Amino acid sequence: MTYRSTMKLIALILLAGAVFSAVQATTITAEGGTIPTIGETRDFPIVADEFPDGLLGYSLDAVLTEPSKAEIMDVLFPAWAPSYPFSWFSTTPADEVGIRIFGYQVNSGQTNVTLATLRIRGDAVGQTEVNITIKTLQDGSGNKMTATTVPGTIIIGAPPTVTTATTATTATTTTATTATTATTATTTTATTATTATTATTTTATTATTATTATTTTATTATTATTATTTTATTATTATTATTTTATTAPPADPGYISVFSFPLKATATIDGTGVGVTPLMGYRLSPGTHTLKISMPGYADYTTSVNIASGSHLQLPLVILQRGVPGTTPTQTASPTPSTSVSPTPTATATTTTTATTTATTVVTTATTPTGQTGALAINTVPRGVTIYLNNQVRGTSPATISGLSPGDYELKLMKQGYKTQVRTVTIEAGKTTTPPLIILTPIM
Secondary structure, three states, rough: HHHHHHHHHHHHHHHHHHHHHHHHHHHEOOEEEEEOOOOOOOEEEEEEEEOOOEEEEEEEEEOOOOOOOEEEEEEEEEOOOOOOOEEEEOOOOOOOEEEEEEEEEEOOEEEEEEEEEEEEEOOOOOOEEEEEEEEEEOOOOOOEEEEEOOEEEEEEOOOOOOOOEEEEEEEEEEEEEEEEEEEEEOOOOOOEEEEEEEEEOOOOEEEEEEEEEEEEOOOOOOOEEEEEEEEEEEEEEEEEOEEEEEOOOOOOOOEEEEOEEEHHHHHHHHOEEEEEEEOOOEEEOOEEEEEEEEEEEOOOOOEEEEOOOOOOEOOOOOEOOEEOOOOOOOOOOOOHHHHHOOOOOOOOEOOOOOOOOOOOEEEEOEEEHHHOOOEEEEOOEOOOOOEEOOOOEEEEEOOOEEEEEEEEEEEEEEEEEEEEEEEEEEEEEOEEEEOOOOOOOEOOO
């Protein structure tokens, strides 16, 4: 094969690769539309045309280019999205929001996939662009993807109707003129002329004019001249103008609330009415104070008051239900595990525990001091299966209860592939079980 033939073949291969890459490209579009009335909210989805190799997760920013014209009030996730913390968005209302979904598989070849929906309120007549910036986009295998973004245009319509009534005009002008002239000359001529003119004018209505003219001429042989002129003018003008303006303010926007609990699928009750189970996402509420109760059989009820502001989205911290019944002190329950023990002597204790369990709970027991002088540590995480280190020693995976710990401070480290490592200090007290709040690891995007 000659050099020229080889170069042609390489060029054809590169061209085919470029065409293939273009075919595989994904386009993400912020759909636009119209908000007819100031103060009204409408929903505008963000849609990907296709995912040839599937979707594992994404992170993007949505920005309004004209903040004075509109505002993002809320972000709604599609039905396929996982619950918090794997689906997340930044605080609203805002002119810019960050949106993230991680850890869910959209199958290869799916088309017209809704990534999220922006709930936008129109604030002033005009228009604004919705720009999308992709921060992270991973296909079904976790490989980085690139995508083309298309902004959307949102047009905000006319403000509330303004009614104006104007009454004006009464203008009347009356003019009367009388002129009498008598002239006597050598040729002896006398002339009398009388003219009366009346004009009435009403603005934007009717105009009437009447004219009467009379002329009398007489001739005598007298040398005398008399001239008399009388003019009388009367003018009357009256104007009345009235302007009435009536404006009706739009009704107050509702607010929204999202509630997450551990365990999941707890019953959510607002003001005495059951509204669903957790996670409760973007539930619509009227502005004001409401009573929220989260309950589940076998757990103590959680009750609190929430204040909902017009147009806002309140996202409560994770609600952790405690085992027990309403009105009693929550207690911790450990899974029963078979164990083999060596009885302690009066001066020392040596205990070996073998654990067998069919649940996800791991119990590790180590005792080097009398039973009453040790403490325990209970760890629960999202996700489960996180490796637990105490003072750099592996002590099991979450969820776990580690007993037989000498009182004092320990360095607790939690590690799992694909998540950020968390390190903190825990204090163990004799005769007590230390239980930190539920620990949520953040995915590495």
